[in-house]
Each structure stands twice: as structure tokens, then as C-alpha cells.
Amino acid sequence: MGTPDFCPLPLYLNLSSMKMLVWNCHGAGNSVFKRTIRDLLKSHNPSIIVLIETKVQLSSMGLFFNNLGFAASTFVDPVGKCGGIWLLWDPFKVIVLALDANPQVIYVKIKRDHFPNWILSVVYARPNPTKRDTLWENLESMEDNMSEPWLAVGDFNDFASQNEKRSFVPSHSHARTRKFAARLNMCNLMDLGCSGPHLTWSNGRQGMANTLERLDRVACNTE
Template sequence: MDLLKLLIWNCRGAGNKTFKHNLVEILRSHKLEILIVMETKVAFSKMGNFFNRLGFTASTIVDPIGRVGGIWILWDTNHVNVRASSVGPQVIHATIHKEDYEEWVLAAVYASPNPLLRDNLWTKLEEVADNMEKPWLVAGDFNDYANQSERRSYSTNQCSTRPQKFLERINKCNLLDLGSSGPRMTWTNNRQGLANTMERLDRALRNED
């Protein structure tokens, strides 16, 4: 049985030549069936033909507001069916169906840097968790880290309660971290020396099913 192959990519801009070149190279190696692109910085209308040529002929879209945010789910209809059930600026929920597989639910997350808006996101995720009866994958950029080892910074301005609150939210949703390989930190402010901060903001969580 073939595995379903998907990529969740916080690309920090989808309209440039580097993104397009890198995506083509990834597709040559991995034959993706589902692609989730976040922090796109451009409207999907400017990219639709490009994705169609790559075989991603169906999509569910939340465009960025200005150059902030954006979640695009694209898929190859020859191999998989994706049915969106709720669409918002911080999360898209969709049921994934592939022949010979049990249906499961994907939550593609791009959490706001605003703490109050993130609270709204987690309130909605907890509501979904209370009624979830299928395998559930919650993945993307959570704009939060789970412990101090997931943050490297010379700044003394660190909130010790922030990771604890994040873990409490994960636990309330009965989610487990799938772990990762490669670089531990997934985000940097790109500053040099003592001004540099790195954090693990991206992760994949799943329920028991």
C-alpha cells in the first residue's frame, strides 16, 4: 500500500522564483499528493496556473491579509480527495480520503502572533477535539514553543508561563507531538549576534487514533 505524501511548508513567500524552483525539485523527489503552503505573502489568484501545471488542480484557500498569513491546501485529485469542513485565517479543517485508507481529518494551522487571537484558535481546536471521532492530524506553525529548550535567545525578556500554557492547550485537545528530525529550531528572526532568536514554532500533533 502506497503512503500518502503531503508537505506542510511555511514558505515565507510563494510568489518568488526560489519558491517555485524549490517546489519543483521537491515534487521530482517526493511525488506529493497534498501540499499545504503558509505565509504565502501573495494572493492565490497569482499562482493558480503554476500549481495546476504541477498537477494540483483542486484547492481550499485562505489568502493573506496584505502580506500577513495565508493558508493554501492543494491536492492532486487523481490520488486523493480533500473536503474542507471549516476555513479560517488560523486553521483549515479538512477530511482526507484516499482509496484503501481510513478517512482522517487534517487541521492545517497558521497561528497568529497575537496571543488573544491564538486563544481563539485553541478554543476552536478544543471544541473540535471534544467531538472528534476520526484520526486527527493538527500541524503547521503554532507560533508557540513547548519548553525553554525550544527557544534560543540572549534576551532576558522570556515568559516562563508561555510554554506551560501551550502544553496545557495541547493536552486539553488530547494531542501528542509526533516529534521531528533535522534542525530543532524552525524559525529565526534573522538577526545577528546577541540579537538573534531561534524557536521551534512548527510541529505536527495527532490524536490517539
């Protein structure tokens, strides 16, 4: 018999898949947040929740998340009402070991029986360029000792090309985009792309004053 021109690949269930919900929520202390997070959990059934810019302390929401089944957490609370990173998980689905944390990034190791361990970094980069430099020094130091699969997610407060910014005001940010792309390369991280609207931040202004940028992303190493 001749070989067919097209032989489809067999379809196997990806048993290693795991859902993670990452939300730059801009405040977690209101009824709209609670209603929305319940809807998201019902729709997506994640094992891990990552919340960025919570602007409130996790202690004020602990019972709420316990009732949703996310009884384990590691977090960096906001300074005043600025920032905040929460990472919560269902302890019956996954083991998360905290490695390090500071106001701009949380590092954890993700473990599940019968699957390789991997590293998750949750990023909330500060708007201040000097503080972002400190973040990237931290990430580069992490990469120097990285031998496992590594996923970095969150608000990097930077964009990698002019295609990731839409503004009616002339842009002089070419040096900024080159620096950000170089930093990703230094950490051996590659952008995983996205579906849907890719410009994730707006200055909230109308008409010609509106600016949109892609500040939130997911990146990983080759492992």
C-alpha cells in the same frame, strides 16, 4: 528446535502511507519559490501540498499549480500581505473534503479508497496572543466532536518548553510554554517530534541578538 533469541519482524510495505509536503514559505509570489517548490515536488512526490504564509493570493498562482498536477485546492488568502494558508492536492491520488476555514486554520477530511478517513488541520497561529486564544478555542471545539484520526500541522507560533528556544536574552516565557503544553493536552494532541534542526524560526539577527524558536510542528491524537 529451540526458539531463537531474536526473531526479526517481517517487513511489509506500508500501503497506507501518503506523502504530504508542509512548507512555511514566507512568500509564494517570486521566482525562488517557484524553483524551490518544483525541486521539492520532484524530490518527494507528495499527494498533498500545504503552504503557510503565502503572502499572495492563490488566484495569481492557480495555473502554475495546475501545470504541476495539483488542480484541486482549498485556501485562506492573506489579509494584505500577511498570512495565507493554501492546501493543494492531486485529485488522482486523494480526495480532500473542506470542512471549515478561517485565517488561522483550515479543516479538511482526507479520503482514499480502502483506507480510513482522517482529519487534517493546517494551522497558522497569529502572533497576537488574543487571536491565538481564539484559535485554540476553535481547536478544542473541534476535538470535542472528534472521533477520527486527527493530524494538526503548521506554525503554532508557540513553543512547549525552554528547550525549544535559544536566545542570549533572559527568557521569562515559562507561563507561555506551560499554557501551550496545556492547550495541546486539552485537544488530546501529542507532538510527533522531528528530525534535523528542530528550531524552525529565527529573528534574523546576528550574534548575541539572535533568537531561534521551534514554532512549526506536527501533532496528532491517539487514533
